[in-house]
Each structure stands twice: as structure tokens, then as C-alpha cells.
Amino acid sequence: MDKLIAWMNGVYLPLEEVKIGYQDLGLLRGYAVFDFLRTNQRVPVFLEDYLQRFQESASALRLDMPLSEQAMRNVVRKLVELQPQAEMGLRFLLTGGYSEDAYTVQEPNLIISPVLIKPVPKTLPDAVKIITYPYERQLPQVKSIHYTMGILLQQEVKAANAFDVLYYSEQSVSEFPRSNVFIVNQQGILQTPANAVLKGVTRKHVIQAAANLLPVQEKNISLDELYSAAEIFITSTTKKIIPVTLVNDRVIGAGKPGLVASQLFDRLSAAEENYVQQFQW
């Protein structure tokens, strides 16, 4: 079996056959939440964290989750077994359902689908440049499908030859459209924004991995603090940790990937390996 298989509202079917009716509130009104994890040797890495966040996003939008956590695990298990690849992404999408008046939430549509991803880095990736943009996501702690600004800014990201765009407000930098930011300040403290961010699962495990390595603070980080950091890095599900050495056109720290990023990458990878070894359905 070579086809990617998805699950939609109780039915397993080839991914290419997954279609949603026009009256869905996700499509008509952007009313939907999602989440995204990846597998390692057919193990869904940090599965519990992603399922919990997906449930919290659904609750925030007052959407009823059609499956219990155990039923969700069973679907994930079968989907992972059905795919041709051992390493892939899984996307969970929960929408407001088919709504006759195109406004009132109905029984949600739930789709769980495989996503082909690039091989996950085994060592710290090359450093990248980022740009900044004044913006704050609405309901930032909810993983909604609302990525209008991030997609719109892709043109600016490409024009600047950058990897991604970091949002900021008057008070603090916050997050990238699809990932979190960390800095190591000049005092050797690891910091990551506390507010107006989606609490990334990789973010959580990086904070855990930093224990006994350096002090960690979740706090507001100003643009000035960002520029004067010793290290900056991005955390994401698919890339783990990516060092940042250029913000707009300002060089960060020594202008090369930092030691803390490298150490945390190894610790995070070890935590993932440990999870994979211990994992049981």
C-alpha cells in the first residue's frame, strides 16, 4: 500500500480523497483549530502534549471534540501503521462543521491526516536570518487556522532573503507564525516570551532540557533585548532548534550558532529518543 491514508469523521480513506463540503465553517468563516505532530520510527513524538493542546484549542472555540483522548490515540496508532513512511507529520483539524446559516457552529468535522515532511535534522541546522514585524495574533494561545498575516508576509521574508518573520508588539517580541523564539542573554539566562504566544510543545521540552544547564525565564523580551542577545534560536516541531544570527540586518552575538543552541539541540534529541524508546500504545 503506497497511498497516504487519512481519517475523516470515522472513516479511513486515501488522503487525496479527503474533501470538505462548501458549507463547512472552517472554509466559510475560518472557524477551525488544528495541531501538528511528527513521528519518529512510527512513534508520535510527545503525543500527549499535542493531544492536550488540540483539546484546549477546541475548548477555547467551544468546539466539541468528537473523540475521547483514547479513541484519538487509537486512530493515530492505526494511521501511523497504515502509512508507507515511518517518519511523517500528522495534522489534526477540527472545524465548526456544516452550517446552514454559515455562522452557527454545528457538529464539528474532524480530520486527521498524514503530511510528508523533510527529514528532521540530526545535528543543529545552519544559522538563519529573520526579520521582524509589528503584529500580534488574535487568541494567540489557540492554534486556530488563522495564518493570514504569516502567509501575506512570506513575500517580505523572501525579499529580505530571510527564513521567517518574528512578530512583536510595543511590549515584547512574541513568536513566529509557526514557531517560538528563545534568547540567551548576556548574563547567560535562557529567556522566552511568556505572553501572546502559542505554547509550543518543542518550547516546553526545550525549557525542560535546559534544567541544570542554565537558568530559564518566561518573560517579556523587548526588541532591544533581542538585538543584544548572545544567542537567538527558533524552536519548532519539524526543525527542533534553528539558530538565528541575523535579525533584520543586525548581527547577533558572535554571528555564528551558539553553544547553548547546540547543547539544547542534543538534549532535546535525547529527550525525543528517550520518549520513542519508552513509548507504548
Add this chain to the structure above:
Amino acid sequence: MDKLIAWMNGVYLPLEEVKIGYQDLGLLRGYAVFDFLRTNQRVPVFLEDYLQRFQESASALRLDMPLSEQAMRNVVRKLVELQPQAEMGLRFLLTGGYSEDAYTVQEPNLIISPVLIKPVPKTLPDAVKIITYPYERQLPQVKSIHYTMGILLQQEVKAANAFDVLYYSEQSVSEFPRSNVFIVNQQGILQTPANAVLKGVTRKHVIQAAANLLPVQEKNISLDELYSAAEIFITSTTKKIIPVTLVNDRVIGAGKPGLVASQLFDRLSAAEENYVQQFQW
């Protein structure tokens, strides 16, 4: 022929068969714009205004419109002729297209579809209560599909036994999720917010209809000015004008539908009749 007929990417088909593939950026990332008009005796009322705004929304999200304005008129004409009803809504939806990486805009999907609507009021509707909520839509001048907050607040609207929720910021009230607000102040001036609003087509024609009746200002309106207004009303494509006599629990003006709302309703209806009479494909 009793079925509602839609148009999708060049094909006419029954509305119930309109489905969109899972990889569409509208569904996965909320990246889509739309517009909505209604017909009167099979004439699409103020068609040019809606087509122009739809094009402006598409341009703002850097989406290429697959049809010229003339080609769009031709599709609208055929759709209107194909429907069983003479009075209905037409929804235009343009999405970011099927995107393999679920992030990069591709060739857009365009769907034009009929929507069953309630009969349009022939006389000024009964007055309603509204509530207020501190919020500002992102990219407010773009008619994107992003209605998360409006739908989420439906519960508060119902709990307050209200008709709709009016957004406001520190500076000004702005708009309802799907319609505009006007006030008549104590000096007899018609006012409507200038900024952070979607420029409604009905809003435009109400402003025109007010000529020679009373002075009109597009300006910021504070919550205090809202509360102390002589009249408040809502403008919308499907309801034309709806008087508001309660904001949260405060009575507005004399607590009954105002004279200006009534006069403008009649003038707006006359402008629509005139448009319908003059209309040519």
C-alpha cells in the same frame, strides 16, 4: 430545475456537490476572501460595488482573480438565471488554492454560490438590542473569512438577548462582525466610523441616500457618543437598515426607531428599485 446551482473553477454544478480538497489554503490556513450580494427580481443589487470590493480584498491578500470583471458578470448572470428563486444571496469565495506545503499561495480556487435568504424587509424592521465588545478585526478593510471572534461571541449575544455585537477600541466603535453602524447625534448629524471598518456597500448607499436630508460625517465615534446618540442603526446587505434602541442595557434616544432610520430606509429602498429598473447585463 429545483436544485441550487453553483459555479466552481469554471464548472456549473449543484451546490450540494461543491466540495473542496483538504489541501486548500482557505481550509488549512484561513487564507481566503469572500463577498456577498443579493438579488432583487433576479438583478444582483449594486453588483459593481460588490465585484470591486471582492477584487480589492483579493488584491490585499495578493490573490490573482481567475476571472475578469466581465467574465464574472457573465457567471453571475447565468447563475441568477439558473436558480429556482428570484431573490437570493450570492457568495463569492476566493481561496489561496491547493498548497502542497500548506503555506505557499497557489492558483486560487474561486467558488460562486447561491445562498437562500429570508425575504428582505419592505419597511423598517423592529428595533433591536446590541452589546459591545473590545476588539478590532485584523486587516479590517479586507473581507477575509476570519470570523472567529464574531462566531465565538454568538454565545454572549444570545445570553444578552441581543441581536448582534458591536466592536470597539480605545478610540472608537468600529463595526459589527457582518455589518456597519451609524448614529444620528444630538445635533442631527449622521455619523459612521471612518477607520478599522469594512466599507459596506449598504453603508455607501446609505451615505448617498442621506444627501439633502442631513449632514454626514465619517469619523471616529466614541462609546460615550454612541450612548448619547439620538438614533443608532445597523446597515447590512440582507436587512438594509435595522434601528437599535438598546446598547447593553442603556436606552438610546427616545427608545424607539428613529425618523432618520425610517427616512433612509425608504430612500435606500428607492435607490435599490431604481438600480433594478436601470440594470442591464
